[in-house]
Amino acid sequence: DQQVKQNSPSLSVQEGRISILNCDYTNSMFDYFLWYKKYPAEGPTFLISISSIKDKNEDGRFTVFLNKSAKHLSLHIVPSQPGDSAVYFCAASAERSGGGADGLTFGKGTHLIIQP
Amino acid sequence: GAGVSQSPRYKVAKRGQDVALRCDPISGHVSLFWYQQALGQGPEFLTYFQNEAQLDKSGLPSDRFFAERPEGSVSTLKIQRTQKEDSAVYLCASSPGNEQFFGPGTRLTVL
Numbered sequence: 001d002q003q004v005k006q007n008s009p010s011l012s013v014q015e016g017r018i019s020i021l022n023c024d025y026t027n028s029m030f031d032y033f034l035w036y037k038k039y040p041a042e043g044p045t046f047l048i049s050i051s052s053i054k055d056k057n058e059d060g061r062f063t064v065f066l067n068k069s070a071k072h073l074s075l076h077i078v079p080s081q082p083g084d085s086a087v088y089f090c091a092a093s094a095e096r097s098g099g100g101a102d103g104l105t106f107g108k109g110t111h112l113i114i115q116p
Numbered sequence: 117g118a119g120v121s122q123s124p125r126y127k128v129a130k131r132g133q134d135v136a137l138r139c140d141p142i143s144g145h146v147s148l149f150w151y152q153q154a155l156g157q158g159p160e161f162l163t164y165f166q167n168e169a170q171l172d173k174s175g176l177p178s179d180r181f182f183a184e185r186p187e188g189s190v191s192t193l194k195i196q197r198t199q200k201e202d203s204a205v206y207l208c209a210s211s212p213g214n215e216q217f218f219g220p221g222t223r224l225t226v227l
Contacts, residue, residue, distance in 0.1 A: 004158075032214055043120070043207055043218035044159070089158050093214070103149055103172065104216060106158030 003027045004092050006107035014115050019077040021110050023090030026071065030092040034104065035064060035075045038087045047088075048075070077112075085114045118142060120219035122208050128225045129198045137193045137222045141210030149216060150183055150193050151207040159207050165191060198226045 005024045013019045021035075031052040036044035050057040050064045050073070057064050063076045077084055088111075091104040121140045129135050141148050147166055151159035152175075162181065164172040167188040176183070180199075185191040195202055203226045209216035 034215065036218075041220070043122075043209075043220045046215050046217060049215060091158075103151075103161030103164055103175065104159070105161070108156070108158050 001026075002107075003030075004090055004105050004107040006088075006090055006110050008110050009108070010111040010113065012113045012115055013080050015082060016079045019075075019080045019084065019112055019114070021075045021077075021088050021090075021112065023073050023075075023107055024071060025073075025092050027092070027094065027105070028071070029094040030105075031095055032093045033064070033066060033073050034091045034093075035062075036089045036091060036106075037084075038089060038109070044089055080112075080114045082114050082116060085112060087111050120208055120210050120217055122206075122219040122222050124222060125220060126223050126225075128227065130227055131198060131200060133198050133226075134194065134196045135198055135224060137195075137206050137208075137224070139191045139193070139208030139210075139219060141189065141191070141208070142212075142217060143189075145210035145212050145217075146188075147211040147216075148185055148191050149209045149211070150191070151209065152177075153205040153207055153221070155204075162193070162206075195224075198224075200226050202226050 034049040035047040038044045048062045066073045087109040089109045090107040093102040150162040153159040161175040165185040180196045182194045205221040207221045209218045
C-alpha cells in the first residue's frame with residue numbers, strides 16, 4: 001500500500017515553460033514534505049520542503065504547494081531549464097513520537113525531461 | 117568534500133556471501149538513515165540511528181540485515197548470506213533536522 005504516490009512516471013516540458021510535478025499521499029500523520037532531484041548514478045539531492053503548517057514555499061525557480069485537505073502537493077519549476085532533466089521524488093515524514101527525525105516515505109518518482 | 121560518502125560505490129557478490137557497506141555522514145549530523153532503492157522504485161526506509169543508538173530498525177527486510185554506528189559517526193550496513201532479491205542501491209542519509217542529505221549510494225548486485 002503506497003502512502004506516497006507519484007502517478008506520472010514521466011513528464012516532458014519545453015525549455016522555458018513551467019514544469020508541474022504532482023504528488024498525493026494517504027497518511028494523514030505526515031506533517032513534513034520534501035522534494036528530491038536525482039541524476040543517474042547519484043544519490044537524491046534535496047530541493048525544497050514544506051511543513052504542514054504552510055501551503056506554499058518558494059525558493060528561486062522552485063515552488064512547492066501543499067493542499068492538506070486534498071492530501072496533495074505539487075512542485076512548480078519555472079522557467080524550466082535543460083539541467084532540470086532528472087528524476088524527481090516526493091517524500092513525506094511524520095513527527096516521531098518522543099521527538100527526533102523520521103524515516104522518509106518516498107514516491108516512485110517522476111522522470112522530467114526538458115526539451116530544447 | 118563535505119557531503120555524505122559511501123563505499124564501495126559498486127559491489128558484486130555471489131549468492132550466500134556476506135557484504136558490508138560503509139557510510140560516512142556529514143560531520144556533526146546526529147541522525148543517520150539507511151534506505152534500499154530497487155530498480156524503478158523510490159528509496160525505502162531500512163533503519164535510523166540517533167548518534168550511536170539504533171532507534172528504528174522496522175524497515176530491515178530480514179534478520180540477515182544488520183546495521184551499526186558504534187561511535188555515532190560512521191555506519192556500516194551488513195547483509196549476511198546475500199540473496200538475489202537483495203540486489204539494489206543502498207543509500208545512506210544524514211540529517212541535522214528535517215532535511216536528509218544523501219550519499220551517492222552503493223549498488224549491490226547479487227549473482
